[in-house]
Amino acid sequence: MTILATEGLTKRFPRVTALDRLTVTAETGVTGLVGANGAGKSTLIKILLGLLAPTEGRATVLGLDPASQALDIRRVVGYMPEHDCLPPDMSATEFTVHMAQMSGLPRSAARERAADTLRHVGLYEERYRPIGGYSTGMRQRVKLAQALVHDPRLLFLDEPTNGLDPQGRDDMLGLIRRIGGEFGISVVVTSHLLGELERVCDHVIVIDGGRLLRSSAIGEFTQATQSIIVEVEEGADRLAARLTEAGRRVTPHGRTLAVEVETGSPAAFDLVRDAVCDLDLNLVRLEQGRHRIEDVFREEAAHV
Numbered sequence: 001m002t003i004l005a006t007e008g009l010t011k012r013f014p015r016v017t018a019l020d021r022l023t024v025t026a027e028t029g030v031t032g033l034v035g036a037n038g039a040g041k042s043t044l045i046k047i048l049l050g051l052l053a054p055t056e057g058r059a060t061v062l063g064l065d066p067a068s069q070a071l072d073i074r075r076v077v078g079y080m081p082e083h084d085c086l087p088p089d090m091s092a093t094e095f096t097v098h099m100a101q102m103s104g105l106p107r108s109a110a111r112e113r114a115a116d117t118l119r120h121v122g123l124y125e126e127r128y129r130p131i132g133g134y135s136t137g138m139r140q141r142v143k144l145a146q147a148l149v150h151d152p153r154l155l156f157l158d159e160p161t162n163g164l165d166p167q168g169r170d171d172m173l174g175l176i177r178r179i180g181g182e183f184g185i186s187v188v189v190t191s192h193l194l195g196e197l198e199r200v201c202d203h204v205i206v207i208d209g210g211r212l213l214r215s216s217a218i219g220e221f222t223q224a225t226q227s228i229i230v231e232v233e234e235g236a237d238r239l240a241a242r243l244t245e246a247g248r249r250v251t252p253h254g255r256t257l258a259v260e261v262e263t264g265s266p267a268a269f270d271l272v273r274d275a276v277c278d279l280d281l282n283l284v285r286l287e288q289g290r291h292r293i294e295d296v297f298r299e300e301a302a303h304v
């Protein structure tokens with residue numbers, strides 16, 4: 001099912017065109033919206049929520065028109081904004097209950113929903129303390145909880161991993177995967193960190209300068225390429241020479257070699273493993289080479 005669609009969507013600010021004739025659709029599941037800072041991601045989300053009017057073009061969200069049905073959209077959509085907008089003197093519980101009541105739930109149901117949601121996002125006894133004393137990771141969780149508390153069908157998450165350390169980022173990505181999988185809520189998640197979305201998205205939309213660069217299923221971004229990546233502690237040059245002798249094309253990157261092979265060939269893996277053993281090298285890594293989103297983005301950006 002199509003969760004959002006845009007057609008020729010354009011937003012011009014006095015000094016910059018933030019969206020430039022963007023035509024794109026997204027289906028149910030987890031969709032990554034990827035682009036460098038200033039690419040137009042937040043502007044797109046704000047238009048889809050009816051918070052900003054487009055200069056030209058059209059959009060629908062769950063079949064609704066943001067220009068005339070913004071309130072209906074907000075009933076079924078959750079939004080985690082990029083920037084911090086939390087009241088420092090309230091606790092996570094007070095704030096989330098308040099947001100649930102704003103969405104129309106009676107107080108007792110709002111309290112129950114808020115408690116469940118805060119538990120789902122991983123806030124426990126800290127939820128009674130004022131938000132002003134929270135870490136960045138805890139604040140991101142509160143922002144996520146307020147977006148989820150009214151049980152939306154679709155969630156917009158704007159840079160949810162911003163400012164998090166590697167562990168916090170992993171936790172947030174895990175949560176997003178659960179929301180999309182276990183809870184069955186469709187998610188549109190933005191990031192300028194192209195690689196991190198690979199782990200959580202079914203589909204990726206790449207925009208640059210307000211224009212669509214690419215929209216594809218994640219599998220097409222990360223298709224196995226015809227290479228094996230091998231890393232050794234030392235002796236990469238000797239290993240490269242041995243594999244070249246065996247008729248393989250080898251591209252060295254320091255201690256790491258990319259060895260061209262026919263896709264999925266076990267014989268090629270055996271050849272590399274045997275060469276490492278024969279030369280008595282310490283193996284650090286041996287894996288199938290993959291296209292990463294960064295590579296695709298770089299390649300395509302070069303052609304625009």
Ligand SMILES: Nc1ncnc2c1ncn2[C@@H]1O[C@H](COP(=O)(O)OP(=O)(O)OP(=O)(O)O)[C@@H](O)[C@H]1O
Pocket residue numbers: 013014016017018035036037038039040041042043044082159192
């Ligand atoms: N209210 C505004 N007035 C003027 N220019 C704006 C406004 N909002 C955004 N812009 C400009 O539009 C462009 C796109 O901004 P947008 O915030 O949508 O990008 P983004 O991809 O979300 O990047 P970031 O992650 O840095 O926010 C930028 O050049 C930005 O400076």
